[in-house]
Amino acid sequence: MNILIGTILIWAGAVWALARVNRDHRSELRTIWQISLDTFLFMLPRLLLGMLSAGFLALLLPEDYVQRFLGESSGLTGLLIASLFGALTPGGPFVAFAIGASAIKAGATLGAITAYVTAWCIYSILRIISYELPMLGAAFTRTRLLVSLPVPILLGLLAPVVM
């Protein structure tokens, strides 16, 4: 049911965006379909492998450990552990989100997963070394990383209050 509502909402957004493009940049519609199709085909095998892995990993993750370190009673320490794991997770979004999905199934709190995902977003090491440092410089990168330091913990603390 949840998925059905999500699907309808997303397609409503997509139709709105396509209608705007159709009005203002009609010639781009073909390009949009082509890029969308390419992206979808790129995703399909990754989504499939990621989802199946997430299902298996959820069975294998030692539930008592996940619950002890990332569960309800883990508190601030749990958020710190989750943030550290997030910062150290290599690879594309499908890897990080698949791990997040299996941790939720194994009993991690949504706060811990928020901290994990946020830290992964901010500190993706490969992206920093291969793109940010060469393109924007050390001063910029250092400043961004420093001011972002409290963000994963902060959001991890706020998330359970709102959810």
Add this chain to the structure above:
Amino acid sequence: MIDGGLITLFIILLLSGGAVWIKFGPDVFWQTLLADLGFVAVLLPKVAGGVVLAVALGYVLPRERIMALAGPESGVTGLAVAMLAGAIFPGGPAVTFSLTAGLLASGADLAAGVAMVSGWVLLSANRTLIWELSFLPAHFVLVRVLLTLPIPILLGLAVRHLARRGVAAE
């Protein structure tokens, strides 16, 4: 089409699937596999919608006019615009970091650059709509995005504050 990420995932799948087979037996293995295959099938229409929305969104907004709004002395509005530009314009790191370099070159301050990069890394519409929504529960994604919305602006303000006190100077 075949890259390091796909190979990594394939190895993870082989290892985790193999471990489930050994630890829990073939019955649990096939049960889990079929349940997840069914889940992916139900998910696909949503994924397709997310892809179309993410791609089309990049064409809806006029890039030049928006970038001009994030220029020097644009205040908090500039930070918000820089964040939104980072979040909404599609493209990988090469595109976003060039866009940020362009913004900085046009005279915007470090804070606007940090807001833009933070908007992209934390809220990229592309990644959120395509990947995050596919893997994680929708209410989780919604709450994470809503909570994160003010963050790039706050980070920009923090950078300005540090710059005024001379801490963030090169």
